[in-house]
Amino acid sequence: MSQLRREALRAFKKLHRTRQFVFQGDELTLKAGRKEINEQFRKNQSEKNEDEIKKMIQLAHDVDNELRTSVIQAVQEEEGVYKLRITEETTRLDNVVFNPDAIIEKPASRNRKGNSMGGCCGGQNATKN
Template identity: 55%
Template sequence: MSNLRRNVLQCFKKLHRTRLKVFNGDQMALTAGRLKINEEFKKNKGVDNEEAIKAMIAFGEDVERELRTQIIQAKEIKPGVFEARITEDTLKLDNIPYDDNAIIEKGTGTPCCKSRPK
């Protein structure tokens, strides 16, 4: 088995494993994810340009990373109250609470697009 073929199969399997982990318990999302992954790989089955294949593998790895780090599951446990399932892979950024009274002082921040010269 060629190294490139092995990389394609590894990417395919990794996407499916990530799909199973990210959408655990959500049968509709699991099915939709499976169908989409399989569809994309079947659509590009005939590609034989090595550089194009490498680019598609890189894209598949980027998609896998996005799924693993950016997608969270939330379910409503009672009306208006949701429980989010955050994994160790989920990207966690600093959260700055919204302040309704915050005022941007002149000379700070980014100017409004309407104030830019045309």
């Protein structure tokens, strides 16, 4: 078995383990995830171009990382109350309190010379006022 084939098989198995971990208890999502992983790998199993295979293996690693760090489960316990399943691998960002009295300034105009040009980026359909 070639090295790339072994790497692809490892990525395939790792995605399935991640799917089972991230979506545990959610049978519908577990089935959909299994189907999608199997379809994508089956669709590309006859690929011979090594560069393309490496790109697909990297994509599998990226998807695995994204699932482990970005997906959380929320289960409704009662009306308006949810229990979140956050793991050690889940990315946590700073929780900044929103100031409802904040003054949000409009973005500066892109046209610095005061000319009002229409169209995208003052393109060919632009007209001067």
